[in-house]
Amino acid sequence: MKLAVVLTEGFSDWECALLMASARTYFSFEIVAATPGGTPVTSMGGLRVTPDMAAEKLDAGTFDGLILCGGTIWETSDAPDLSALIHAFHDKGRLVAAICGATLAIARSGLLNHVAHTSNAAEFLSSAGASYQGATHYHDVPHAVTDGWIVTAPGTAPITFTAAIYKALGFASDQLDYYIKLYGAEHQARTAP
Numbered sequence: 001m002k003l004a005v006v007l008t009e010g011f012s013d014w015e016c017a018l019l020m021a022s023a024r025t026y027f028s029f030e031i032v033a034a035t036p037g038g039t040p041v042t043s044m045g046g047l048r049v050t051p052d053m054a055a056e057k058l059d060a061g062t063f064d065g066l067i068l069c070g071g072t073i074w075e076t077s078d079a080p081d082l083s084a085l086i087h088a089f090h091d092k093g094r095l096v097a098a099i100c101g102a103t104l105a106i107a108r109s110g111l112l113n114h115v116a117h118t119s120n121a122a123e124f125l126s127s128a129g130a131s132y133q134g135a136t137h138y139h140d141v142p143h144a145v146t147d148g149w150i151v152t153a154p155g156t157a158p159i160t161f162t163a164a165i166y167k168a169l170g171f172a173s174d175q176l177d178y179y180i181k182l183y184g185a186e187h188q189a190r191t192a193p
Helices: 013-025 083-093 101-107 122-126 158-168 174-183
Strands: 001-007 032-037 065-068 096-100 145-147 150-153
Touching: 001 013, 013 032, 065 083, 065 101, 065 145, 065 158, 083 096, 083 101, 096 101, 096 158, 101 122, 101 174, 145 158, 150 158, 158 174
Parallel strands: 001 032, 001 065, 065 096, 096 150
Antiparallel strands: 145 150
16 A cells, blocks of 8 residues: 655644554555655644655546645645646546645545545635635535545544545554554543443
8 A cells, every 4th residue: 555645834744653563663654745846845733744755746647646735824824726736636536635734635526525534624625715615515524534435534533534534545454443442542541430
């Protein structure tokens, strides 16, 4: 498996970190970090990343999925227009996944107009403009939503985002369930002694 992870200036460190680390370490996926223009970016937490390549040079035919990491840039006029890239992956039957602010990029591409999806809030996606016509398919839930090859999640759901990506790629297993439960343990209901 080979995943392209698009990071932008000010990306949210925590939103794709669990996916990238577990994919590489536990599942032996190849992870390719890409940025708009291929320029180095700095995360919200100050982590400086030198990308493997420019996002615009990603070839959908050589990847199993496109992952868009959230961050503050997606809500600004500096947000990159990745519509062509998003459609290239979708048209090739590849996974397209976005979390938090990056769901705006998929909404702007029109890809969410006919599929179940989520984000930070329904009102948040309405800022995507006229190209987003999918409000009736929005799910107001605290976890990732999968519809075919499209995975979306609010920024507070990096664990279910990671799990949904693995499951969409056919990696559902007892090992994955254990891994997700391990990292989500703090959210499990406690039983009285």
